[in-house]
Amino acid sequence: MKSEFSITVLPGDGIGHEVTPVCLELLDKVCKQVGGVSLNYSSFAAGAVHYKETGVSLPEEALQHAFDSDATLLACMGMPSIRYPDGREIAPQLELREKMDLFAGVRPVKTMPGLPLPLTSEKAQNLDFILIRESTEGLFASREKFKIEGEGADEAAYDTQKISRKGCERLFDFAFELGRQRRNEGYKGLVTCVDKANVLGSFYYMRQIFDEVAAKNPDVDNNHVYVDAAALQLVGRPWQFDVIVTENMFGDILSDLGAGLMGGMGMAPSADIGIEKAVFQPCHGTAPDIIGQGKANPTAMFLSAAMMLRWLGNKHDNSSAIEAARKIDTAVENAYATGTLLPYELGGTSGTEAISSLVFAELDKLA
Numbered sequence: 001m002k003s004e005f006s007i008t009v010l011p012g013d014g015i016g017h018e019v020t021p022v023c024l025e026l027l028d029k030v031c032k033q034v035g036g037v038s039l040n041y042s043s044f045a046a047g048a049v050h051y052k053e054t055g056v057s058l059p060e061e062a063l064q065h066a067f068d069s070d071a072t073l074l075a076c077m078g079m080p081s082i083r084y085p086d087g088r089e090i091a092p093q094l095e096l097r098e099k100m101d102l103f104a105g106v107r108p109v110k111t112m113p114g115l116p117l118p119l120t121s122e123k124a125q126n127l128d129f130i131l132i133r134e135s136t137e138g139l140f141a142s143r144e145k146f147k148i149e150g151e152g153a154d155e156a157a158y159d160t161q162k163i164s165r166k167g168c169e170r171l172f173d174f175a176f177e178l179g180r181q182r183r184n185e186g187y188k189g190l191v192t193c194v195d196k197a198n199v200l201g202s203f204y205y206m207r208q209i210f211d212e213v214a215a216k217n218p219d220v221d222n223n224h225v226y227v228d229a230a231a232l233q234l235v236g237r238p239w240q241f242d243v244i245v246t247e248n249m250f251g252d253i254l255s256d257l258g259a260g261l262m263g264g265m266g267m268a269p270s271a272d273i274g275i276e277k278a279v280f281q282p283c284h285g286t287a288p289d290i291i292g293q294g295k296a297n298p299t300a301m302f303l304s305a306a307m308m309l310r311w312l313g314n315k316h317d318n319s320s321a322i323e324a325a326r327k328i329d330t331a332v333e334n335a336y337a338t339g340t341l342l343p344y345e346l347g348g349t350s351g352t353e354a355i356s357s358l359v360f361a362e363l364d365k366l367a
Helices: 016-034 048-054 060-068 092-099 165-184 201-215 227-236 248-262 299-316 319-337 352-365
Strands: 004-012 038-043 071-076 104-110 128-134 147-149 156-158 191-195 222-226 243-246 271-273 278-280
Touching: 004 016, 004 060, 004 299, 016 038, 016 071, 016 299, 016 319, 016 352, 060 092, 071 092, 071 299, 092 271, 092 278, 104 165, 104 248, 104 299, 128 165, 128 248, 165 191, 165 201, 165 243, 191 201, 191 227, 191 248, 201 222, 222 227, 227 243, 227 248, 243 248, 271 299, 278 299, 299 319, 319 352
Parallel strands: 004 038, 004 071, 071 278, 128 243, 191 222, 191 243
Antiparallel strands: 104 128, 104 271, 147 156, 271 278
């Protein structure tokens, strides 16, 4: 059993420098509390500001350390005012996914008690499902390869979607294994493929491969939903889902819808997972409008760190890491259950210090 882990830390830009230090403090506290797990951090500058200063958004040293370390904890990157010459925002997190082949973007949707959520029914107040977004192909595969053809009125821009057998098979294998794990934990274990197979051939191809993988996993229930219907159902009956698996662009959009069901991006953690490596980061952006004001919500960063501990624990058979993850999740949930926390993005006045202090206090109660 492995107990010491090397962690690449990328605070990135904006509020990343505010939520990262307190998250590392939380990790150290919970690891000390449970024992049997130790995290060694190496922090690197990367992102939009680093690009503006150096002309490099993701230094080779940082990338290599991410490859060599056990896991990467990333806060947020990009600034709307800093862009590449072609107009694209600086997004080294996408480079990490592609270069490290992190094909499964895992986006949990779990509501917290004590928050004013957009859906008010009892079932919608107690959501707990996971969206898996393919993170290396789809429409995003052409983000650096788009082309413009023709002239005048005939001029047109083209982005080409890529859906490969390899990309689909490994993604669906991951989804069915997760569905099996969740069923064993008492959840539905239902795996839903979201596509647009009635219109685009690439999605029909994707659906066929999904059905092939489903046939190899007869113990796990599955179904299909077109993406437009999925968006409708995520607003109308989100509790019917358990594991959603979909293409990159669709996943990018639907995961934000899921974050909205939770109360906002500040509540939404994520992981990008490959065969051997993984990067964990909150779904929120760099929030330039609140930098340095103490308003940043660290919740998603905390929950992403818990996902990292759980992944490390499962990968290396370390029960202490899994227990540490459970304690962070429980401490965060108990903090919100007090009814005293309301983040700024939800109209409240709870910032980084208030949320962190209460989460730390709840963690102490679990000792």
